[in-house]
Amino acid sequence: MDQLDRRIIAALQHNARDSTTRIAAMLGVARTTVHERINRMEERGVIAGYSVVLRETEDTPKVQIIVLLEVQQKETTRIIKRLETYPEVKLCLSINGEFDLLLSAEAPRIEDLDILVDELARVPGVLRTNTSVVFGRKIDRN
Missing domain, CATH: 3.30.70.920 (Lrp/AsnC effector binding domain/regulation of amino acid metabolism (RAM) domain)
Known part of the structure; x- marks a missing residue:
């Protein structure tokens, strides 16, 4: 993994639903570069999956x-x-x-x-x- 991979991961951690086009624009690289890098990281197991984070309200005691x-x-x-x-x-x-x-x-x-x-x-x-x-x-x- 290099610096670009880490920046892509940071963008996905912020919002995993962002499009590769939007991530590419934020990082100043081509959309295909982001797409290929995400695929490569998924194949190598660096990215193991994606999840949903639910909002917890103040009145939801835990x-x-x-x-x-x-x-x-x-x-x-x-x-x-x-x-x-x-x-x-x-x-x-x-x-x-x-x-x-x-x-x-x-x-x-x-x-x-x-x-x-x-x-x-x-x-x-x-x-x-x-x-x-x-x-x-x-x-x-x-």
Whole structure:
């Protein structure tokens, strides 16, 4: 990846629905260049996909939990693929120490997260979980 690829990615991260014509005009390059570079980055797996970011309103309360998972190492890839299917899971980090994965999950109700944690514990290869409820964000740079 070079500087132009990084600038294209930045433009897509800002608005993945922008046309290649508009991105090309912003970057001062030909539309075909942007189109070919995006295709190449998709083929190489640099761009793994596109997503929709929903607007959260002030009146949409969210409960957040942190879940630590101890997993069988040989099952880690399969477990992560399974975690991707839960829309409540917002973040999954591979960590060292007593546990292997750290999850951040959100839902409108604590009951929804209770169900999620029960389901996570039943995933084959998950040895144990440890869950904490987040009371508040003291520093949030996201």
